[in-house]
Amino acid sequence: MLEIRNVTKNFGGIQAIGDLSIDLNEGEIVAVIGPNGAGKTTLFNLITGVYRPDSGEVRFEGRSLVGLSPNRIVERGVARTFQNLRLFTNLSVLDNVLIPQHHRLRAIWPSAVLRTRGYRRKEMAMHDLALEKLSFFGPRLMSFRLYQPVSVLSYANRRRAEIARAMATGARLLLLDEPSAGMNPKETAEITQIIRRMRDEGGYTILLVEHKMNLVGEISDRVVVLDYGRKIAEGAYQDVVNDPKVVEAYLGRRAEEGTSGGKPDGAGGEA
Amino acid sequence: MLGENRLRNALLTLAGLAVLAAFMFLVDRLAAADDPIRGIVKFRGALTLFAIWGVAAVSLNLINGTLGILSLGHHGFMLIGGYTTGLLILSEQARSRILLSARSQMTEGTLGLSVSNGLSALGLDFLTTPETLWVRFLIAVLLGGFAAAFAGMLVGIPSLRLRGDYLAIVTFGFGEIIRLSASTRLFSPLTNGALGFPGLPQEFGKGALWTFGFLVLTVFVLARLKYSSYGRAMEGIREDEVAAEAMGINLAYHKVLGFVFSAFFAGIAGGLWVSWLGGVRLDFFLFQLTFFFLVALSAGGTGSITGVLLGTALVVFIRQYGDPLEQSYSVATWLLILAVALFIAAAGLFVYRLTRRLRPRVHAGIFVFVGVGLLALVISLVDPGFIAGAFRGFGMRAIFLSVLLVVIMVFRPEGVTGRAEFSWAWLFRERRDRPTDEERAQDAWLTNPDLTRRLEVAGGKAEAGTGEGADGDA
Numbered sequence: 039m040l041e042i043r044n045v046t047k048n049f050g051g052i053q054a055i056g057d058l059s060i061d062l063n064e065g066e067i068v069a070v071i072g073p074n075g076a077g078k079t080t081l082f083n084l085i086t087g088v089y090r091p092d093s094g095e096v097r098f099e100g101r102s103l104v105g106l107s108p109n110r111i112v113e114r115g116v117a118r119t120f121q122n123l124r125l126f127t128n129l130s131v132l133d134n135v136l137i138p139q140h141h142r143l144r145a146i147w148p149s150a151v152l153r154t155r156g157y158r159r160k161e162m163a164m165h166d167l168a169l170e171k172l173s174f175f176g177p178r179l180m181s182f183r184l185y186q187p188v189s190v191l192s193y194a195n196r197r198r199a200e201i202a203r204a205m206a207t208g209a210r211l212l213l214l215d216e217p218s219a220g221m222n223p224k225e226t227a228e229i230t231q232i233i234r235r236m237r238d239e240g241g242y243t244i245l246l247v248e249h250k251m252n253l254v255g256e257i258s259d260r261v262v263v264l265d266y267g268r269k270i271a272e273g274a275y276q277d278v279v280n281d282p283k284v285v286e287a288y289l290g291r292r293a294e295e296g297t298s299g300g301k302p303d304g305a306g307g308e309a
Numbered sequence: 310m311l312g313e314n315r316l317r318n319a320l321l322t323l324a325g326l327a328v329l330a331a332f333m334f335l336v337d338r339l340a341a342a343d344d345p346i347r348g349i350v351k352f353r354g355a356l357t358l359f360a361i362w363g364v365a366a367v368s369l370n371l372i373n374g375t376l377g378i379l380s381l382g383h384h385g386f387m388l389i390g391g392y393t394t395g396l397l398i399l400s401e402q403a404r405s406r407i408l409l410s411a412r413s414q415m416t417e418g419t420l421g422l423s424v425s426n427g428l429s430a431l432g433l434d435f436l437t438t439p440e441t442l443w444v445r446f447l448i449a450v451l452l453g454g455f456a457a458a459f460a461g462m463l464v465g466i467p468s469l470r471l472r473g474d475y476l477a478i479v480t481f482g483f484g485e486i487i488r489l490s491a492s493t494r495l496f497s498p499l500t501n502g503a504l505g506f507p508g509l510p511q512e513f514g515k516g517a518l519w520t521f522g523f524l525v526l527t528v529f530v531l532a533r534l535k536y537s538s539y540g541r542a543m544e545g546i547r548e549d550e551v552a553a554e555a556m557g558i559n560l561a562y563h564k565v566l567g568f569v570f571s572a573f574f575a576g577i578a579g580g581l582w583v584s585w586l587g588g589v590r591l592d593f594f595l596f597q598l599t600f601f602f603l604v605a606l607s608a609g610g611t612g613s614i615t616g617v618l619l620g621t622a623l624v625v626f627i628r629q630y631g632d633p634l635e636q637s638y639s640v641a642t643w644l645l646i647l648a649v650a651l652f653i654a655a656a657g658l659f660v661y662r663l664t665r666r667l668r669p670r671v672h673a674g675i676f677v678f679v680g681v682g683l684l685a686l687v688i689s690l691v692d693p694g695f696i697a698g699a700f701r702g703f704g705m706r707a708i709f710l711s712v713l714l715v716v717i718m719v720f721r722p723e724g725v726t727g728r729a730e731f732s733w734a735w736l737f738r739e740r741r742d743r744p745t746d747e748e749r750a751q752d753a754w755l756t757n758p759d760l761t762r763r764l765e766v767a768g769g770k771a772e773a774g775t776g777e778g779a780d781g782d783a
Contacts (some may be wrong), residue, residue, distance in 0.1 A: 086555060112557035124555075126548035128728065129541075130742070137545040140538045141557030147566065150537035151530055161538065178755045185742035207557050 039064045039243050040211055045094030047084055054080040055267040067237055067244045069254040072264035073287055078247040079121055082213050086118050087111045098211065113141055117209035119200045121216050125188045131199055132184040135168040138207040171205045174232055193220040205240065214246040218253055230256050263287065318733040326525065333517040353517055355629035359622055360520035361581040364527045366602040366621045367614055368574035371531055374612030375540060376567040377547025378468060379477040381599055382484025383575050388491060388594035389460050390453035390576025392500055395509055395589035397424045397449035403508035412504060414497040424448050446513050450580035454573045460487065461572025465565035484599065492591055505590035514584025523581060527574050532614055534570065543567055608717050610724030615731040620724065624710065631706035641693035643700055644685040651682030661720065
């Protein structure tokens, strides 16, 4: 479904992504892990058109995404969430989930101003879809929460709203940047189930960046490990976490112990 | 879900519009009477100015409030609409006077540009009679709107590459370019240079029913736009441009669309404005105009049409009825005014600290205000001749408005209404974002089922799991 071929991206003299190739098949959940600064978010920015790769090719369903603006890429069917939450803070939850459907609205502005019958029908359809996507998260974002501004929601609910917002774009491939950041263990377990249901019931293909290894181990079909912008391992979770190169990237080599930071693999929570 | 109370709201809106129309009709009739009541003509002038500036401010609000772009070039769009309307409805007498004048810069060709000539050319001579002037005015105003909308598109395009302050400077620059190029040789055949042209019909710009008709139309269209999918997309751009683009919003299209809509209604406001003034001149369209709208936006609430109208009312009525402030009074009277103002300030400060529950309730500032106020009061009452002479408060209106703005900005930075809009649901306290008791209980359970269960069991070991309840009820 998504093919990333030999993609390279430099910022000045720093190579953020070097010669990276990843393939995603339809219906897969693939996790990208790696220490801080490994280029995970840069990879997302390259796929979604925020950055343009210096070389290499990004293809989605056979068509190149390179050089398209972010909104065109959403129209092709790739949507993302942001690591540090970029919701429309002062707008209601419902509005947040309606805005990503705007690009699929086939109604010109005069019909929107005049509220023609066709426009009203489309507006109702947008409402229904918004509720459908929010119901993935159970009733907690429904009823009165729909009309509350996002700014009053708890952090976990904002995460959920952002995932619902990405789903509402109508994309088939979702890029989730740390979907469980800021969630407690119970909420993390819940979001893990939801991501699985998004694949099973929603039919989404999911590429996610995550630091919580129990979440990664539980749901990912495949894990890609990045370090300094390069792929150092790929495969099933169990194989990858035992790979010496991965352990080295996270913990450092024994001879230079204490020089490189990082989290021990398998550690559950992150503040 | 959407249709609750729709009929009630529609009926209330219609009733409100009917009352408004009846009132405006009454004002028009009273002011047009042979022996009008004292003050009614001035009142009508203020009302119509409110409506005209309201059209302009509400349209500026689309860019500044809904789209989140600080635009400082609104006077430019108004100028285009104003000059277009003015040129198109100028009377024949005024045209021949300009043609004969030695200082005129207009040519016979440009003076031939009028709606009535156009209608004659189309064979619609029955619309060129004096009785049908309103048809020609309507056509001229709409054409002015379209001309301004075209300019809005031109200004909107550079806005695609710029953000924030840089874009504000560009819009300001465009406004000034439009204003200054109107006086150049290139455009002076159309604008008559710095002289402009007097003698425009005033019955529209000074007609309460006319101007409020345009105001209602503007509010209707822009509110409909705001509450449509297009408006939501624009608000998304305001909230977070990067996220909006990542959610599939075409930034370029929606920004230019916002500029075009805004400029169109600014052009209409310009057409009404020249009719209110009875003539067109370059200095009717100074940056000051945009500045007044910005004040109206900030004071009332950027992003809220209701708030912008409140802010416009504030600006217009202080401007029109503030002349007692600028008259000559003796120094003793000024001291009395100062004392009253200081007492009000002290009372306001006390109430503010009381409602915000700040301690100490009686702040030291209150003593200062009361002390200085008492001193002024004593001087003015006991010995009016202590400081002789009179003082004329030039510019006191602007100072008063500025002080009011400072007070609003300090105590309510988001403006009087913030981003909230008036709606019937608001009036009847129908809030959909407040949970019912049932919903609240369900929400608490969802947030922490274990904790709720333990609490029901009458918590023996409640302290064990309390740390998990991070997802609180907001």
